[in-house]
Amino acid sequence: MAAGPWASTLVLFLWWFLATRSPASSRPLPSPAEVLAAGRDLAAEGLLWPSVGTSLARVLAGLALGVALAVPAAVLSGASRIGLAVIDRPVHMLRAIPFPALSPLFIIWLGIDELMKVALIAVGVFGLVYVNVRDAIRGLDPRLAELARAYRLPRVLVFRRILFRGALPGFFTGLRFAITVAWIALVTCETVNSTVGIGYVLARAQQFSRTDQMMLCVLLYALLGLASEAVVALLERLLLPWRAAAAR
Amino acid sequence: MARTMTTGRDGRPLATVRDAAIAFDGTPVLRGASLTVRPGEFVALIGRSGCGKSTLLRIVAGLVRPDTGEAATTAATAFGFQDSRLIPWMRVWDNVTLGLPGGKAARRALAQRALAEVGLADHVDAWPASLSGGQAQRASLARALVREPELLLLDEPFGALDALTRLDMQDLLASLQAREGWGALMVTHDIAEAVRLADRICVLRGGVIAADVPVDRSRLDGEGRPEDHDAVERRLRAELRRA
Numbered sequence: 001m002a003a004g005p006w007a008s009t010l011v012l013f014l015w016w017f018l019a020t021r022s023p024a025s026s027r028p029l030p031s032p033a034e035v036l037a038a039g040r041d042l043a044a045e046g047l048l049w050p051s052v053g054t055s056l057a058r059v060l061a062g063l064a065l066g067v068a069l070a071v072p073a074a075v076l077s078g079a080s081r082i083g084l085a086v087i088d089r090p091v092h093m094l095r096a097i098p099f100p101a102l103s104p105l106f107i108i109w110l111g112i113d114e115l116m117k118v119a120l121i122a123v124g125v126f127g128l129v130y131v132n133v134r135d136a137i138r139g140l141d142p143r144l145a146e147l148a149r150a151y152r153l154p155r156v157l158v159f160r161r162i163l164f165r166g167a168l169p170g171f172f173t174g175l176r177f178a179i180t181v182a183w184i185a186l187v188t189c190e191t192v193n194s195t196v197g198i199g200y201v202l203a204r205a206q207q208f209s210r211t212d213q214m215m216l217c218v219l220l221y222a223l224l225g226l227a228s229e230a231v232v233a234l235l236e237r238l239l240l241p242w243r244a245a246a247a248r
Numbered sequence: 249m250a251r252t253m254t255t256g257r258d259g260r261p262l263a264t265v266r267d268a269a270i271a272f273d274g275t276p277v278l279r280g281a282s283l284t285v286r287p288g289e290f291v292a293l294i295g296r297s298g299c300g301k302s303t304l305l306r307i308v309a310g311l312v313r314p315d316t317g318e319a320a321t322t323a324a325t326a327f328g329f330q331d332s333r334l335i336p337w338m339r340v341w342d343n344v345t346l347g348l349p350g351g352k353a354a355r356r357a358l359a360q361r362a363l364a365e366v367g368l369a370d371h372v373d374a375w376p377a378s379l380s381g382g383q384a385q386r387a388s389l390a391r392a393l394v395r396e397p398e399l400l401l402l403d404e405p406f407g408a409l410d411a412l413t414r415l416d417m418q419d420l421l422a423s424l425q426a427r428e429g430w431g432a433l434m435v436t437h438d439i440a441e442a443v444r445l446a447d448r449i450c451v452l453r454g455g456v457i458a459a460d461v462p463v464d465r466s467r468l469d470g471e472g473r474p475e476d477h478d479a480v481e482r483r484l485r486a487e488l489r490r491a
Contacts, residue, residue: 143333149311150327151395153347161346165337242337242375 030212038212047201052220055198058189059182062121066178070129078137079163095127100188107192117189124181129174136170137163172236179228183221261286262399262431263308268317270303277303278314279455285399290425290432292446294439296488301435301452302403308433309401322399326392330404332384334376341372344391362394366420382413402434418444422472439484443477451487459487
């Protein structure tokens with residue numbers, strides 16, 4: 001069945017539709033039509049699409065910063081003993097901190113603007129990408145290192161074509177987790193000095209008890225999460241084509 | 249290890265190991281093994297499991313340093329591993345010519361010729377995971393031979409293959425060597441395989457080369473074995489059984 005993976009979702013939406021056919025004042029759950037109307041109103045207010053765009057931009061910037069810092073750190077600690085000794089422990093301490101706890105400090109150090117938000121997301125992303133890439137490098141088949149020595153392969157080639165490519169599956173595992181964490185971090189960020197963003201819309205809706213707008217925000221998070229997953233899956237198919245051959 | 253000289257060209261030995269000794273975690277494995285491979289010569293190195301024959305091969309390859317003793321080997325060597333050791337995320341042609349100079353197109357064309365030599369012309373663009381054990385070993389052989397070695401070092405290259413595929417691969421190796429004329433040093437625990445391929449068979453026992461048995465390949469039977477293969481095999485079995 002082509003609709004197989006979506007069948008359960010359709011049933012869920014159907015249940016939602018049927019369960020909200022009573023008058024609006026008698027139930028805490030808004031109907032699908034009411035949520036759509038809330039979306040139309042927010043769009044008319046000029047808040048919906050800028051919020052989606054801003055939230056997406058913040059997540060992407062945080063991801064980019066976190067990945068850009070995590071990958072070199074992971075390569076250093078995965079490929080060298082000194083790197084491991086220097087980098088590993090502090091990173092684990094950083095990972096052990098629930099990152100919303102850093103938010104007050106970041107506000108004082110970095111201000112209440114975009115930099116603080118991006119930095120907080122990057123902290124959450126950093127640890128996950130770091131651990132997965134480091135372990136992927138350390139877990140590389142040592143027989144490939146012997147192959148490289150037996151065939152006197154140049155160091156640059158070994159790094160570029162064996163180490164990095166071999167660590168790519170681990171990178172994608174880390175990236176998947178990191179994307180989830182980035183969206184979680186975003187909700188924390190957007191309650192701080194925001195006038196736009198899905199988290200801001202959510203916080204504002206809470207003040208006015210607008211469950212229709214809250215539901216809309218929740219659905220937007222779900223859709224954006226789903227879209228991120230699809231993008232990662234596409235990247236994996238493009239960059240790890242040998243895995244499809246192995247699965248056959 | 250004193251890699252003092254490069255050997256090979258102008259008739260000098262391709263590889264010389266003198267009195268190599270090595271211990272792992274205090275357990276001596278080699279206790280003064282000496283070995284020579286001359287140009288064009290096919291030498292088999294046999295011994296029981298764990299006797300150190302793979303270690304001796306790796307000393308010849310320069311992958312392992314002996315604690316004492318000397319080793320000198322021609323720069324033009326290529327190594328064939330038992331597990332074929334193709335890199336899973338590179339296509340077969342890319343594995344074969346990995347590290348060789350030239351652009352993608354040139355390397356692919358070179359690999360195509362080398363793969364045709366080993367009967368794998370149809371798998372140039374395949375992923376390693378899609379190859380059978382025998383095909384992977386052919387690709388591994390192409391990767392070694394495309395580097396135009398003077399000396400081919402083989403570590404039980406057919407040990408993981410089924411009996412029939414193994415015989416095919418032995419024939420392939422013999423015919424390629426007859427044509428290209430490289431020297432070879434092959435580690436194996438299969439006496440029949442050694443007798444079928446080698447000009448000379450070294451028996452490693454107690455950490456030294458305990459016997460150096462020449463094989464007369466001037467008269468071969470229908471199976472490509474020397475006519476006196478029974479006698480040679482009996483002698484090798486006796487050598488391996490000795491305490």
